[in-house]
Amino acid sequence: MFLTISTTGTPERPATDLGFLLHKHPEKAQAFSTAHGTAHVLYPEATAERCTAALLLEVDPVALVRRGKGKGRGGAPDSALAQYVNDRPYAASSLLAVALAKVFKSALHGACAALPERAAAPLPLRIEIPALPARGGAGLVDRLFGPLGWTSVTAEPVVLDPEFPEWGDSRYVRLVLEGKLRLADALNQLYVLLPVLDDAKHYWVAPDEVDKLLRAGDGWLAGHPEQKLITSRYLSRRWGLTREATERLEMVRLAEADGLEVEDVDNAVGAGEGDTAAGAVDAVGEAGGAEERSVPLAELRREAILGALRAAEAARVLDLGCGQGQLVQALLKDVRFTDIVGVDVSARALAIAARRLRLERMGERQAGRVTLLQGSLTYTDKRLTGYDAAVLSEVIEHLDLPRLPALGYAVFGSARPRTVVVTTPNVEYNVRWETLPAGHVRHGDHRFEWTREEFRAWAADIAGTYGYGVEFAPVGTDDPEVGPPTQMAVFTRTDTTPKEDAA
Incomplete structure (x- = not known):
């Protein structure tokens, strides 16, 4: 497999800066071991005017077979010969994508301590792959790369045999x-789209592939017109993973549409136009008065x-x-909360929360205030008794009734x-959410979304059954016709008071 990356330059900004960006010196030929062969990096040309880096991947077909992943492309899956005689050593595939990620890891992340401004800026690039499988033809290649900012996308079909043009x-x-x-950006596009065009991967697609896809697709995949096809093929048509990736990409798209951070788009819903807290204004001087600052709904919810x-x-x-620990992080910033416990059924979500909170770097006193536990909220758990308060923020709608x-x-x-x-979406407000199709819930995992009357009925039943009083409050703009985007209930035990507990 062969891939070249070329750029041009000037005496002030020489093309050989490509070596810094790729972290591979133009005067050296380097070799790197991969699970299925050897990747070589060399520079066919390296001058101030033009520089080309080449990645050559030598794949061992026998090693593929021995690992149980070498079924041939040219014959039937059960053909013994096809396991050894196939296109794997020559045609760009997930093997090349994996090698690309290993050899140019820092470049994929945009990291370059020597020339950070060059890494952050667009470069004149020319990328060539002589043999690329395209299951969908040259038209699909253009549909995948065309929307990504390239001024020219050339996908020239390779004839079966120049001596017999009638073969096609x-x-x-x-x-x-x-x-x-x-x-x-260019390298991340290749990392995703090479296996997509080949429509196959040489390894088992595990759940962590969703994270890899979203990381490599950051900034371009959420709005790509072929997002569904890319997601499905990249994840080897595993329905559950494809659905998870699609939902997370929708959150990204909605966040970008409203100019928000993804973490502020809880349940795929942002603040919406006009969703500002009462008094959430930015002073601009006495003469200029004040103007409302748009506040994300997730932020309003946390403050409430x-x-x-x-x-x-x-x-x-x-x-x-x-979930991923946004509320836990906010609680830690207030010293009055001395013991904070985050509970989630997802080990993956807890791992993300731990990274968000930087638990491994936290001081001993601060770390002593927070605990993350894995557990299901539909089962009794003795670890959860004896606390002053509990929060169910955007949780109940994810459970089957x-x-x-x-x-x-x-x-x-x-x-x-x-x-x-307890907070939960107010389904009546959905009509104010312009990008949400009529009749759709705000997130694909929502089992239901309640009206204000339905939520109050459930809350009243819970309060009466377990000895609590309950009060309700809106979160976000309380629309006179459809109510607030989020509805909140605060339950208080009626058999004790804070002062009695303290005594």
Whole structure:
């Protein structure tokens, strides 16, 4: 397999800067071991005017067979000969994508300590792959690379045999990309789209491939017109992983549409136009008055929850269904919360939360305030008893309705915190969300979304069953017709008071 990356330069900005960006010296030929062969990096040309880096991957077909992943492309899957005689050593595929990620790892991340400004800026690039499988033809190649900023996408079909033109074209193309892009962007596009065009991977697609896809597709995949095809093929048509990737990409798209950070788009919904907290204004001087600052709904929700917890004089708090730890992070910033426990059924979400909180770097005193636990909220758990307050923020709508009584007993009947704060979407407000199709819920994993009346009925039943009082508050703009985007209920135990607990 062979790939070249070329750029041009000037005496002030020589083309040989490409060596710094790739972290490979132009005067050296280097070799790197991979799981299935050897990757070589060399520079056929390296002058101030023009520089070309070549990646040559030598694949051992026998090694592929021995690893149980060498089924041939040219014959039937059960053909013994096809396992050894196939296109794997020659045609660009996931093997080349993996080698690309290993050999040019720093370049893919856009890291270059020597020339950070060059790494961050678009470069004149020319990328060529002589033999690229294209299951969908040259037209598909253009549909995949065309929207990504390249000024020229050439996918020249390779004939089966020049001596017999009547045989027609093979399924391979010679790909040439030309344009001004950041090197990191170009490499990440190749990392994703090489296996997509081949429509195959040489390894088992595990759940962590979703993270790899979103990381490499950052900035371009969410809005790509062929996003569904790319996602499906990259994940080897594993339906569950494809659905997860699609939902997360939709969150990214909605965030970009509203100019928000992804973490602020909880359940694929941003603040929406006009969703500003009362008094959330930026002073611009006495003469200029004040103008409203758009505040993300997720931020408004966290502030409302924190306000309810402070009003309840809670110190020991459970964040039930803590996800990636945004609320836990906010709680840690307030010293009045002395014992914070995040609980989630997803080990992956907890791992992300730990990275977000930087638990491994946290000081001993601060680390002593926070605990992350894996557990299901529909089962009683003795670890969750004895706390001042619990939060169920955007959690209940992710459970099937028949599971809600189990959650009710586990939280209100068994754990029995003094205060419970519950937030959930108000389905009536969905008509104000312009990008949400009529009749759709805000997130693909939502099992239901309640009206204000339905939420109040559920809350009243829970309060009556387990000995709590309940009050309701809007989160976000309280629309006179459809109510707020998020509805919040604050439950307080009626058999005790904060002062009695302290005594």
